[in-house]
Amino acid sequence: MRSAQEQLIHMVNQIGENNQQGGIESAATFTSEHMKKFWARSMKEDIINYLKSGGHGLSETSIAAIKKL
């Protein structure tokens, strides 16, 4: 089963994957807005820090989305 960090990575990738209809940029904007609207402060901080530390496993959409947070 996934660790808390793995779960966060999975969640952000999943949001992006489910909203690819307008292309990566659009999906990244949607994903970013979704996280802003529904994710707790600590979750957003954790995923931002994870990206800063390398972001292994994050999709292209996720990386773009996290950068917009």
Add this chain to the structure above:
Amino acid sequence: MLEYYNPSKDLGTPAILSEILINIEIDGKSISVAEGTSVMRAASLHDINIPKLCATDSLEPFGSCRLCAVQIEGRRGYPASCTTPVAEGMKITTETEKLAKLRRNVMELYISDHPLDCLTCPANGDCELQDMAGAVGLREVRYGFSGANHLDVEKDHSNPYFSFDPSKCIVCSRCVRACEEVQGTYALTIDGRGFDSKVVAGTDQDFIDSDCVSCGACVQACPTSTLMEKSVIDQGQPEHSIVTTCAYCGVGCSFEAQMKGDQVIRMVPYKGGAANQGHSCVKGRFAFGYATHKDRIKEPMIRDSIDQPWRVVSWDEAFTFAAAKIHKIQAKHGRESVGGITSSRCTNEETYLVQKLIRSAFGNNNTDTCARVCHSPTGFGLKTTLGESAGTQTFESIRKTDCIVVIGANPTDAHPVFGSLMRRRLREGASLIVLDPRDIDLLATPHLKRAIHLQLRPGTNVAIVNALAHVIVTENLLDEDFIAKRCATAAFESWKAFISLDKNSPESTESITGVPAQKVKDAARLYANAGNGAIFYGLGVTEHSQGSTMVMGIANLALATGNLGREGVGVNPLRGQNNVQGSCDMGSFPHELPGYQHVGIKAVRDKFEAAWKVKIDHEPGLRIPNMFDAAINGTFKGLYVQGEDIAQSDPNTQHVERALRALDCLIVQDIFLNETAKFAHVLLPGATFLEKDGTFTNAERRINRVRKVMPPLAGLADWEVTMGLSKALGYEMNYDHPSEIMDEIAQLTPSFSGVSYEKLEQLGSIQWPCNDEHPLGTPTMHVTDFPIGKGNFAVTEFIPTLERSSRRLPLLLTTGRILSQYNVGAQTRRTPNMTWHDEDILEVHPHDAQERGINDGDWLGITSRAGHTVLRAKISERMQPGVVYTTFHHPGSGANVITTDNSDWATNCPEYKVTAVQVEKVTQPSRWQQEFQASDKRQKGFLNKRTRHTADNL
């Protein structure tokens, strides 16, 4: 809306839906009634009460007892007033010497084969036969009792809740007709002819062995004591009653709690209840004994560690202890290190207070509710497409539906009273489309004329909803006018282009869903061409990794076919627990204040901050699964759980248990020592729905009153407990009655602004929105527009779940519910409902069973990537090969030990409905089950060994 039943009077025959009025004269009185109304009902509506036995206004007229005979000018003989419809100019006489003699003779014949034990009969004081003997003036029985009779026929006590005494039966067929017309089960029949005719269950079996589902409709319909509640037989007739709302499923049935003092004798479905209209199921009708079960927690308790026995303390000591722990945690780990979970079983007012406590006294938005694990995708999906997080119709609306679509729901088990209404409409001719991996009972509805079962593979919902939409678009079955007027054009064009792609065609998706393309086409055409098509869905839609996408896909179907904004159509989520809708409405989610107002909007926060006099965090809080992850990570240390058993109901049990063990303070407020409470440091006694005032909101958005019928066993109602805890935390709340809490809700929540207890008393119930625009509430949503203006088609790309069968885990497990048990079973397991379902079992298809050498009753080990548990086998053809099924009503079953950490992409609603598993025969319980048994014994020991301490020696 038409009121079908007069709650205070039995008018003899049902209401007729006609606007044409007919003028008649009864006993010289001029009367106008709807065309088609019976003479009996017309008379009764004007307080002319014709004697009757076989007639009751919940059933179609039958005309067998002949007691209701009348004379009609110009007509020969003595027609039965129940089966005779009124006609223009009809002149009816209800009382003449001849009629009186005729009725006495009829009664005399009945009584000649009826025990004369009125004084010792359980129906004494509530017997229509007795009443009618009095009404017709019966004074003698000339035939004697020495001839052939039925007085010594054996009684049937096999049902745990009611007895069947055939010696008291007058063969009026009311029970048989109630089983057919109201319940739709057809478990009863009249066997034999003439003198030999008798009521039999099944094929002349005991009730318990028959198809009877113990809904109680027959007991309620019986005019004598033939079918009688055992509680009345044991304790006598109740002396007063109070109308309240059932605390089981999301149907929200109204009941009369019939009482002796503060003791409930029986729960009788209330005819004036708009949701249930006098019907009930085995849970609401009979399974209320848990309220006074010996396991009830009646005293507050505390302990420093979950490895210690409980210490009984006063309420104030418990509050002080809990508050000190929370403050200590926050001082050390920060404001956001604690949170709470509101209850979908508690009232709106109680839920509102818990989230208020979290936002005010805890100072964060770490509030969530069990809707997270059931209908959170409904909130997201419907808000995105239709603009409101709620179902669109009344239940009653289905009576105008031509095509009923049921997706991932099992209404006859999980929402039985609405299931019966569905069956009634199906018998009347509506067609049925079921999308479900399992063959549900609704498909076996007697007299069902046309049904299509799309038996899809678990996890392929979005593929099939897209295929249905593809057919509607490509075959031009769209409601172009509706789309042009009511829907956003750009979103529609974008969706249309997407859904028209060949990848969404029934032929392309057939290999994914396992459903033949032709069947999908037939279903799409049936729904789109039906006239009125209504979709009803349950957790088989939401509890998937694409739960929110599927909800949007359903809304797309309704928008595309114009099946919104009038009676008979709509999108209707069937809510699991009694107040799931209400708990969502009341701001339980971490990103929304009451009324789905986002915490990020300053104007919203300003309003609540002014009323609550606190600063509200502008960032969303943690959702339940995020709380668990944070607890395991060591950043989340304190949790207040009201009326929710997350240790049993949430997925991946071992993960949940690990999270709960990591907490420094777990405060559980519940009526029993539930599975979660075994990890608690503070146990606050909860109150059942019988012990408090408040409101529940059902799946129709209907706000119903809950009325206190007995005092709280532990002294406080749940809203009072939350106030006590909040005060100890330093945030004082001052309410003297839940009506004051509702006034505050109305002040802060636009969709509730017109709701008050006073209005609820006047109207009986209110469907929100209730505001200046809709002062009497809103039975049908989206009649003229959507809260977001135009309907919003959403593109619904099918993304397969990561949970797939493999060589190691070749089967797919899906889960569901059973009629007699409710959710985690905490209530129903403490009632005689255990008669029907005393363990969770694993249903296995014969093909899969044969491959593994499995027989009925074998112990099966079920292994997923999350865990391993053991259940007994039942061979069943309800699923296709490759799919296994179980329920989750018993904690020791460990059904959620095997469910995984997958969840819906938008809401984190767990993917309960798809788990890849392997199944094999085993000889002993799983390791988790063995540990569970040991832990259960230990924790119950801590409860039994509880000690009493005063504040001084804490």
